Amino acid sequence: MSLIVCRDLVKTYRLGEMDVHALLGVSLTIDTGEFVAVMGASGSGKSTLMNILGCLDVPTAGTYTLEGTDVSTLGENRLAEIRNSKIGFVFQNFNLISRTTALENVQLPLFYRGIPAHEQKALALRALERVGLADRQRHHPAQLSGGQQQRVAIARALVTDPSIILADEPTGNLDSQASREIMETLTQLNREGITIILVTHEADIAGYARRVITMKDGVILSDRDAGGVAVARVVPQEVRA
Amino acid sequence: MNFLLMTVVVAFRVLSRHRMRSALTMLGIIIGVGAVIAMVSIGEGAKAAVQAQIASFGTNVITILPGSMTLGGVRTGHGGAVTLTIADMEELKKIPGVAYVGWSRRDAMQVVHENKNWLTTINAVSPDYLVIRAWTALNGEFFTQAEMDTAAKVALLGSTILKNLFEPGEDPMGATIRIKNMPFKVVGTLEAKGYDTRGNDQDDVVFIPFTTAERKIMGTKFLGSIAAGYLSAESPEQMAPVIDEVQRVLRQRHKLRPDQDDDFTVRNQIDIAKVQEGTSESMKLMLLAVASISLLVGGIGIMNILLVSVTERTREIGIRMAVGAKRRHILLQFLVEAVVLSAMGGLIGVGLGVAGAQAASNIAGWPTIISADILLIAFGFSALVGIFFGLYPANKASQLNPIEALRYE
Ligand SMILES: Nc1ncnc2c1ncn2[C@@H]1O[C@H](COP(=O)(O)OP(=O)(O)O)[C@@H](O)[C@H]1O
Ligand SMILES: [Mg+2]
Numbered sequence: 134m135s136l137i138v139c140r141d142l143v144k145t146y147r148l149g150e151m152d153v154h155a156l157l158g159v160s161l162t163i164d165t166g167e168f169v170a171v172m173g174a175s176g177s178g179k180s181t182l183m184n185i186l187g188c189l190d191v192p193t194a195g196t197y198t199l200e201g202t203d204v205s206t207l208g209e210n211r212l213a214e215i216r217n218s219k220i221g222f223v224f225q226n227f228n229l230i231s232r233t234t235a236l237e238n239v240q241l242p243l244f245y246r247g248i249p250a251h252e253q254k255a256l257a258l259r260a261l262e263r264v265g266l267a268d269r270q271r272h273h274p275a276q277l278s279g280g281q282q283q284r285v286a287i288a289r290a291l292v293t294d295p296s297i298i299l300a301d302e303p304t305g306n307l308d309s310q311a312s313r314e315i316m317e318t319l320t321q322l323n324r325e326g327i328t329i330i331l332v333t334h335e336a337d338i339a340g341y342a343r344r345v346i347t348m349k350d351g352v353i354l355s356d357r358d359a360g361g362v363a364v365a366r367v368v369p370q371e372v373r374a
Numbered sequence: 375m376n377f378l379l380m381t382v383v384v385a386f387r388v389l390s391r392h393r394m395r396s397a398l399t400m401l402g403i404i405i406g407v408g409a410v411i412a413m414v415s416i417g418e419g420a421k422a423a424v425q426a427q428i429a430s431f432g433t434n435v436i437t438i439l440p441g442s443m444t445l446g447g448v449r450t451g452h453g454g455a456v457t458l459t460i461a462d463m464e465e466l467k468k469i470p471g472v473a474y475v476g477w478s479r480r481d482a483m484q485v486v487h488e489n490k491n492w493l494t495t496i497n498a499v500s501p502d503y504l505v506i507r508a509w510t511a512l513n514g515e516f517f518t519q520a521e522m523d524t525a526a527k528v529a530l531l532g533s534t535i536l537k538n539l540f541e542p543g544e545d546p547m548g549a550t551i552r553i554k555n556m557p558f559k560v561v562g563t564l565e566a567k568g569y570d571t572r573g574n575d576q577d578d579v580v581f582i583p584f585t586t587a588e589r590k591i592m593g594t595k596f597l598g599s600i601a602a603g604y605l606s607a608e609s610p611e612q613m614a615p616v617i618d619e620v621q622r623v624l625r626q627r628h629k630l631r632p633d634q635d636d637d638f639t640v641r642n643q644i645d646i647a648k649v650q651e652g653t654s655e656s657m658k659l660m661l662l663a664v665a666s667i668s669l670l671v672g673g674i675g676i677m678n679i680l681l682v683s684v685t686e687r688t689r690e691i692g693i694r695m696a697v698g699a700k701r702r703h704i705l706l707q708f709l710v711e712a713v714v715l716s717a718m719g720g721l722i723g724v725g726l727g728v729a730g731a732q733a734a735s736n737i738a739g740w741p742t743i744i745s746a747d748i749l750l751i752a753f754g755f756s757a758l759v760g761i762f763f764g765l766y767p768a769n770k771a772s773q774l775n776p777i778e779a780l781r782y783e
Contacts, residue, residue, distance in 0.1 A: 189696060189776050210700050217698020228693050228780060232391060242697040247377045289697065 221290025280311030403719030406668025411727025514562025692779025712764020720756025
């Protein structure tokens with residue numbers, strides 16, 4: 134059974150009188166343990182796709198099945214539970230809560246599980262150890278470098294032991310040295326069995342992935358493995374009448 | 375509930391990050407609750423003191439004054455006319471439900487004991503007057519009927535007289551005092567009553583038999599005219615029927631035609647108590663208004679600061695939603711922050727109010743009564759204010775779109 138199965142995902146935003154089609158029929162299958170990079174020009178719908186895959190948003194049309202569950206029919210509370218248990222997000226701008234320690238930031242998803250505080254702390258500390266930041270647990274985001282902040286964000290994504298980590302341009306705000314460290318951390322996690330889907334503009338970052346999906350104007354342009362062999366036949370759909 | 379507790383802890387941490395802001399936000403509630411508690415405590419203390427004073431007047435007492443007078447109004451007509459006599463009072467004794475009947479006349483006079491003298495009130499009374507007005511003999515006894523009949527030169531002393539005419543520790547019993555140069559034997563001293571509702575020292579008084587005053591000290595227009603009559607009813611329920619009967623009997627005795635006004639005035643403590651109650655009712659309404667306004671202002675302050683906080687923390691809300699917070703978690707978080715603010719304000723207000731009431735009694739000497747009820751009510755209300763005014767901002771926070779919230783700069 135595949136981890137992610139999407140069929141004809143459409144996402145339309147309404148901006149005043151105008152409809153903006155962010156996704157125009159995206160079909161996609163991702164298996165457990167894959168490391169996928171999503172590339173494409175700005176505005177091609179990468180973030181929109183990630184938000185839907187991460188259950189932060191729901192498609193206007195089409196179906197999304199995650200681990201056998203049809204997510205597109207679920208209510209907000211169930212989606213929140215799925216985000217909490219199956220998905221870890223890593224964002225371009227880190228999105229840590231300021232004036233809150235690294236440890237507390239990593240604890241945050243566990244807080245919403247209602248488990249005892251000491252268990253939260255123990256698990257969060259383990260996650261920080263996995264990204265090599267156990268010694269920075271008391272630091273606030275402002276006291277950490279960009280690369281360190283992003284590793285705290287990765288620890289927060291890992292702490293719930295999710296099925297997928299979704300990273301939307303995780304190196305977009307980092308220098309090349311920090312970028313390499315982040316990619317090595319993600320690669321290591323993927324080796325440990327976590328599925329990773331990553332959005333990037335940069336070819337060398339995409340190079341860490343074993344499969345590259347390229348998007349354009351809300352559709353998938355190509356879908357190839359690291360060797361350049363097509364993974365799936367891409368049939369761009371013309372939705373516009 | 376584990377989650378709620380953790381949310382409270384988080385709320386305290388968030389609020390302590392903006393100490394000054396939190397303190398200023400709480401100020402409205404602090405002042406409102408503090409002022410109300412201080413005022414209620416002082417008000418209750420004053421009320422209790424007034425009630426004690428009313429009780430010191432005697433129980434179920436009906437006062438009859440010559441001339442007509444409206445309660446709280448002006449004395450009208452009958453200037454100087456003698457309209458109330460001992461014979462009237464003796465007749466009133468026959469009314470069913472009347473326990474005691476007494477009468478009095480008073481005048482200010484100089485009293486001398488050895489080398490000391492003191493200007494005081496000489497109150498000439500019938501023996502039962504002292505019973506009706508709830509006087510208690512500390513030493514000796516009230517006047518006897520024999521002393522009354524013989525117009526004996528005997529006196530009972532209030533505690534203020536003792537202080538001013540006798541040395542500390544000196545035994546006044548059997549001593550001779552002089553009123554209008556006439557010797558009186560002290561036959562008793564009275565327990566102190568304190569001040570009356572008008573602030574007069576009730577213990578600054580010398581009692582002498584009514585007959586003695588009438589014949590030897592004060593003189594009179596004609597024998598048997600009195601300045602005030604007093605009745606006590608057997609029970610509070612008897613007050614109204616007794617008053618009606620008093621009016622009927624006196625009108626008949628004074629031969630008043632139906633179109634003529636009373637030439638006497640009947641009053642009872644219940645009227646006085648009603649006036650007191652009226653003022654404390656309007657005081658309560660004013661307090662309620664002050665409390666409502668300050669809690670309203672405090673609540674709006676909390677709502678305002680929470681709306682600012684929701685805007686400032688938009689991205690945090692998005693992050694929380696992204697990692698699995700449900701809308702109700704976000705709602706609860708902000709609601710708890712509002713309640714923590716208002717309840718802490720309420721708690722500090724309670725503390726300040728109690729301290730204020732204590733200060734009023736310690737420094738100004740006002741009697742105060744701090745009741746646990748009012749503290750709980752004030753605290754409860756401040757917590758409710760938090761819920762009420764926190765609901766709007768908390769709901770606003772919980773309805774944010776997570777994607778837009780995450781992108782918020
Ligand atoms: N909330 C929104 N409202 C209106 N249009 C949106 C919204 N979010 C994204 N879009 C539009 O959808 C398209 C795809 O956006 P996005 O998925 O963010 O692209 P990418 O991440 O590939 O740069 C863009 O044209 C963008 O302007
Ligand atoms: Mg994007």
